[in-house]
Amino acid sequence: MEVILNTGRTVDQGVSMERGKTSPEYFEKVAVAFLHPEDAGAVGVGEGQAVRVTTEFGSVVVRCLLGNTERGTIFIPMGPWANSLTSPLTEGTGMPSLKGLKAKIAGAPGEKPTPLEELVKRWRGEVGSA
Amino acid sequence: MALLKGVVCPFCGCLCDDLEVEVQDGKILSTRNACPVSRSKFLSHAEDRARPTVGGREVGMEEAVEEAARILREADFPLIYGLSSTESDAQRLAVRLAELTGASLDNTSSTCHGPTVLAAQECGAVKCTLGEVKNRADLVVFWGCNPAEAHIRHPVRYSLTPAGMYRQGKKERFSVHVDVRETRTSKMVNQFIKVEEGKDYELLSALRAALRGYEVKEAAGVPGEKVKELAERMKGCKFGIIFFGMGLTMSKGKNLNIDAALRLVRDLNDYTKFLIMPMRGHFNVSGANEVLTWLTGYPFAVNFSRGYPVYNPGEFSAVDLLYRGECDAALILASDPAAHFPARSVRHLASIPTIVIDPKVSLTTKLARVVIPSAIAGIECDGTAYRMDGVPLRLKKIVESPYLPDREILGRIIERVGA
Ligand code: SF4
Numbered sequence: 001m002e003v004i005l006n007t008g009r010t011v012d013q014g015v016s017m018e019r020g021k022t023s024p025e026y027f028e029k030v031a032v033a034f035l036h037p038e039d040a041g042a043v044g045v046g047e048g049q050a051v052r053v054t055t056e057f058g059s060v061v062v063r064c065l066l067g068n069t070e071r072g073t074i075f076i077p078m079g080p081w082a083n084s085l086t087s088p089l090t091e092g093t094g095m096p097s098l099k100g101l102k103a104k105i106a107g108a109p110g111e112k113p114t115p116l117e118e119l120v121k122r123w124r125g126e127v128g129s130a
Numbered sequence: 131m132a133l134l135k136g137v138v139c140p141f142c143g144c145l146c147d148d149l150e151v152e153v154q155d156g157k158i159l160s161t162r163n164a165c166p167v168s169r170s171k172f173l174s175h176a177e178d179r180a181r182p183t184v185g186g187r188e189v190g191m192e193e194a195v196e197e198a199a200r201i202l203r204e205a206d207f208p209l210i211y212g213l214s215s216t217e218s219d220a221q222r223l224a225v226r227l228a229e230l231t232g233a234s235l236d237n238t239s240s241t242c243h244g245p246t247v248l249a250a251q252e253c254g255a256v257k258c259t260l261g262e263v264k265n266r267a268d269l270v271v272f273w274g275c276n277p278a279e280a281h282i283r284h285p286v287r288y289s290l291t292p293a294g295m296y297r298q299g300k301k302e303r304f305s306v307h308v309d310v311r312e313t314r315t316s317k318m319v320n321q322f323i324k325v326e327e328g329k330d331y332e333l334l335s336a337l338r339a340a341l342r343g344y345e346v347k348e349a350a351g352v353p354g355e356k357v358k359e360l361a362e363r364m365k366g367c368k369f370g371i372i373f374f375g376m377g378l379t380m381s382k383g384k385n386l387n388i389d390a391a392l393r394l395v396r397d398l399n400d401y402t403k404f405l406i407m408p409m410r411g412h413f414n415v416s417g418a419n420e421v422l423t424w425l426t427g428y429p430f431a432v433n434f435s436r437g438y439p440v441y442n443p444g445e446f447s448a449v450d451l452l453y454r455g456e457c458d459a460a461l462i463l464a465s466d467p468a469a470h471f472p473a474r475s476v477r478h479l480a481s482i483p484t485i486v487i488d489p490k491v492s493l494t495t496k497l498a499r500v501v502i503p504s505a506i507a508g509i510e511c512d513g514t515a516y517r518m519d520g521v522p523l524r525l526k527k528i529v530e531s532p533y534l535p536d537r538e539i540l541g542r543i544i545e546r547v548g549a
Contacts, residue, residue, distance in 0.1 A: 004327050006310070008376060009280040009411075014141075014167035020178035021469055021493050058473055070311050073327065080469050080493060088472040091384065093248060094240035094431050094447025096472050099380040100310075100328045120496050123473065123480040 001043050004073045005055065005103035007082035021079075022116065030079040031060075031113040034067030035105070039074070043107050050108040055101055058084040058122075060114045074105060080119045131159070138525050139168045140215075140508025143410030143518035144260075144284050156529050158509075165282035172509065172528075178491050179533075180503040194502045195539065198461065198485040199546035201500065202231045205459035205483075207435065211448040212465030213421075214238040214412035216504075217513020217525055220536035221414070221421040224463055227544050232435040234457065237418035238465050239430050240447040243408045245379040247419065247429050248443060249388035256395050258371070258405045259519045260287075265294035269367035270305045270319075273391065274330060274377020275409045278314035284409070285318055289373065304363065308333070309377055323360065326351035328382035334390035337361050338397055365401045375409040410518035412465070413508070417516035452478040461485045464507075464536060468493035487539055504536045511535035 012029040019025050033051055045051045051064040053074065060081050069075050076082040078098070087097040121127045137149040150162040151172060161172050182194040189197075202208055210233045213221050221237075228235035239247065249255075263270070270289050277284040285291060291300045305319035308330075316322040325333050329350035336349030340361035346354045364370055372395060378387040391406060398404035410416050419429040426432045428441035444450055448467065451457045452475035459482055468476050469492065479497055486498040489506045505511040510531030516522050 008276065011166060011279045011282065014280075015170045017469075018141075018167060018170035018174050020174070020491060021466070022178070022491060068312055073311065075311070078470060080473070083469070083471060083476070084473045086472040088449055088453040088474040090444055090447065090450055092444030093384050094236070094244045094443035094450060095379060095384050096241060096449045096475070097380065097382075098241075098472075099376065100382055116493075119473070120493070123468065123476045123497060125477065125481070 001039065001105050003039065003103050003105055005053065005085060005101040006073060006075050006099045007078050007086060008075070008099070010077045013077040013079060026079075027113070027116060030077045031081045032063045032065050032077065033105075034065050034069050034075040036069050036071045036073070037066045038071055039105070040064055040066055043105055045107045050111045050113060052106045052108040052111070053085060054104045054106075055085040057087055060084045061108045061111045062113050074103065080116065081114065084114070084119060084122070134526065134528060137528065138508060138515070138523050139164060140413045140506070140515065140525055141168050141171050142281050142413055143416060144281050144287065145413055145515055145517040145523050146283050146287060147523055151528055153529060158529060167282065175506055175509050180486075180488055180491050180495055180501050182503055183501045185499060191502070191534070194500055195542045196546060198500045198502060199543050201459050201483045201485060202227070202233075202461065202543070202547050205231065207457050208233040208459040208461065209448060209451055209457035210235045210461045210463065211467060212238060212463040213418040214415035214465060215507070216464035216536045217414060217507040217511070217515055218417045218421050219513055220463070220507070220540055221418055222425065223537055223540035223544065225422060225425045227461070227540055227547065228432070229434050230544060230547050232437070234431075234433045234435075234446045234451055235422070236432070236446065236448040237415065237422065237430050238412055239415050239419055240443060241449060241470065242376065242411050242415065243379055244430055244443060244447065245385035246388045246408045248385040249392055252389055253392050253396070255392050256399060256405050257407065257519070259521055260517065263371050264288050264292050264297075266296050266369040267371050268297060268303055269363060269370035270303055271308065271370070271372045272306070272315055272319065273308045273372055273374040274381070275373055275375025276309070276313045276315045277373070277409065278318060280375070280411065281409055289371075290318060304367070306360065323352055323356060330378055330381065330387045331383045331390050333357070334387065334394050337364070338390070338394050341365060341397055364398055364404065367402055370398065370402065370404040372406045373409050374406070407519060414515035416518055416520055417514070417522070420516050420520070449475045452476070457482065459483045459485075461487070462494050462498075463487045463540075466492040466494050468497055487536055489533065502539055503533050504539055505531040505533040507536065513537075
């Protein structure tokens with residue numbers, strides 16, 4: 001299903017980041033996507049279940065949280081999961097496109113949220129990005 | 131036990147200066163007046179600290195500093211990036227180091243309010259301090275920002291509920307939230323206006339048209355009457371302010387969105403007093419812009435490879451340099467691009483010798499060739515930081531630290547690079 005992806009700060013992201021970006025708390029609060037309940041239903045994903053989010057820049061599995069997003073839009077807190085999906089193109093401004101991106105969501109039964117170690121391996125070029 | 135008062139919070143651009151911190155035997159026991167993020171920063175300051183390493187091997191500070199200097203000396207086109215979560219003396223020395231090594235120098239504003247700076251360079255900005263907002267504002271508009279999550283005490287200390295000289299609390303201020311989605315901020319204000327995704331420019335332009343008496347049927351999903359009502363409200367207030375955030379700078383249009391907002395505010399000053407302020411994120415990102423501007427003439431994305439500063443966002447900004455794979459070494463100071471840059475740009479950072487100066491283990495330290503741990507500015511060392519409105523405040527040292535301040539580490543690297 002096609003959606004618009006927004007990323008940004010949340011209180012939980014800020015608090016858990018100060019606990020440490022390698023902490024389990026950070027993983028729990030940041031490797032998540034907020035979906036409108038009807039969109040989640042449409043792709044067969046429930047609260048806390050795995051959802052795969054893909055853009056032309058990459059793909060990650062995160063935990064679905066049912067939240068107050070508009071239908072057709074999803075929100076992922078800023079962090080390495082969101083940024084596996086964001087655009088590095090700045091159109092000459094220096095500012096990458098971190099909001100309003102075209103994305104696809106799909107249920108990911110049997111999969112777990114992409115671990116941080118996997119993202120680090122992707123940065124190092126040790127594994128592919130999808 | 132000591133109770134330290136008037137402590138400035140080194141987390142976000144609000145720089146709340148009314149914190150109280152309880153300290154016993156060099157340990158922080160509790161905080162008062164701090165928001166949850168700030169409390170977490172103070173109480174967790176000793177956790178998850180970085181260790182000095184070279185190539186993943188733990189070394190002494192001297193060896194780490196020596197290796198950092200060697201990398202920068204040998205690099206042809208290094209990048210120095212970050213600066214926004216440290217104090218201004220360290221920022222000053224980062225400029226010195228960039229000049230010495232012919233580096234590109236960029237701060238985190240390129241990925242937050244860089245577009246704001248670009249727009250202000252085009253058409254100027256009508257500005258004021260947060261004190262003036264607290265004392266005088268009777269109309270407060272939050273546009274594309276979410277203070278309830280990102281600048282938690284902003285509404286309480288400066289913009290919505292505080293008792294100011296001429297405005298007593300929330301009932302004497304009308305507040306509006308304009309955004310693509312309802313958030314906690316929408317619940318704190320009098321009116322929420324939903325703008326369609328990526329259409330802020332359209333709504334800002336429609337407001338400018340409505341101000342001039344043109345009829346607007348609909349703009350960005352907002353019915354014409356609502357546009358007219360907001361335009362009239364803006365015109366009719368005594369002291370209005372727009373606070374704006376990443377909802378404008380990061381979405382389609384970027385600096386052009388800000389340009390439209392700045393011009394709307396300029397137009398409004400034909401009728402009343404109206405101001406605009408970016409919600410700055412990192413506690414001293416304003417300082418990074420200030421310091422770079424006094425020393426180089428430019429606020430971010432500066433390159434020294436010709437021996438003098440050249441400014442070109444899009445060319446010398448960190449995300450672009452990394453995405454294009456142009457820099458051959460990097461020094462990251464007080465920021466974590468691996469966590470906050472698009473992964474496509476992070477990859478290059480993993481492939482070049484990267485030096486990280488940071489108090490904590492970060493995701494960038496995981497990719498770094500050299501890690502140099504430092505004291506946390508505003509908790510373990512003093513310094514100066516600039517609030518989001520450009521007011522400089524003095525950060526305090528609350529507890530002793532075994533780590534050196536960023537400014538001393540940079541000083542040592544500079545000595546060795548110059549030698
Ligand atoms: S609002 Fe910002 S400056 Fe104020 S206490 Fe919270 S994090 Fe610190």
